[in-house]
Amino acid sequence: MTSPRKKKVKLEVPEAAAEVLQAPAVYPKPSPRPPAMSPANRSVSVSLSDAVIVVAASQSDAIVRPLGPNDVIFGRGGASNNHVGNRRYRALVSERQPEYVNARKRDKAEIARAIVRTVTQVWGGLFVRKLESSEAGGHGAGNQWVDVGENRAR
Numbered sequence: 001m002t003s004p005r006k007k008k009v010k011l012e013v014p015e016a017a018a019e020v021l022q023a024p025a026v027y028p029k030p031s032p033r034p035p036a037m038s039p040a041n042r043s044v045s046v047s048l049s050d051a052v053i054v055v056a057a058s059q060s061d062a063i064v065r066p067l068g069p070n071d072v073i074f075g076r077g078g079a080s081n082n083h084v085g086n087r088r089y090r091a092l093v094s095e096r097q098p099e100y101v102n103a104r105k106r107d108k109a110e111i112a113r114a115i116v117r118t119v120t121q122v123w124g125g126l127f128v129r130k131l132e133s134s135e136a137g138g139h140g141a142g143n144q145w146v147d148v149g150e151n152r153a154r
Contacts, residue, residue, distance in 0.1 A: 066143075066145075067083075067128065067143065067145050068085070068124075068125065068126075069084045069085055070085050070088070070119070070123040070124055070125030071083070071085045071125045071126045071127070071128050071145070072085050072086055072089045072119055072125060072126070072127050072128070073085070073086055073128055073129070073130070073145075074127060074128065074129040074148055075129060075130065079130070085119075085123075085125055088123070089115075089119060092115055092118060092119075093115060096111055096114075096115060099111060100112075116150050117150075120150060126145075126147045127147065127148050127149070127150070128145035128146060128147055128148060129145065129146055129148050130144070130145060130146075131144040131145060131146050
């Protein structure tokens with residue numbers, strides 16, 4: 001079997017369009033990245049009686065309250081498997097799974113956003129991760145949690 005021959009075609013391009021096609025592409029200069037958090041400017045978490053205050057260890061983290069029953073824990077293992085908020089979240093995801101499987105690609109993102117909104121706006125929960133002791137300035141982080149935000153939750 002022989003492969004089909006490619007036929008050369010000459011395209012007529014108007015003079016104005018030819019100038020645009022030959023002009024170098026101009027892209028905006030990328031903005032500089034923010035400096036990394038060094039131990040000197042990293043904030044330390046403080047625990048006051050029953051309230052847990054976590055000062056942001058990075059720009060993407062937020063101040064949070066004690067872990068609640070509507071919060072969803074990021075991670076694997078015992079804490080995230082057994083937490084009541086994670087069990088409710090898994091039930092919600094299972095409930096929406098048939099719709100998600102049959103949805104078009106662009107609709108899948110909206111289903112994921114709707115699930116996140118249910119947790120954050122209807123239940124009043126947060127998506128959290130455990131604060132590492134290294135983020136707490138070397139002090140034990142204990143039972144402190146950091147909000148990872150809705151964008152990361154999707």
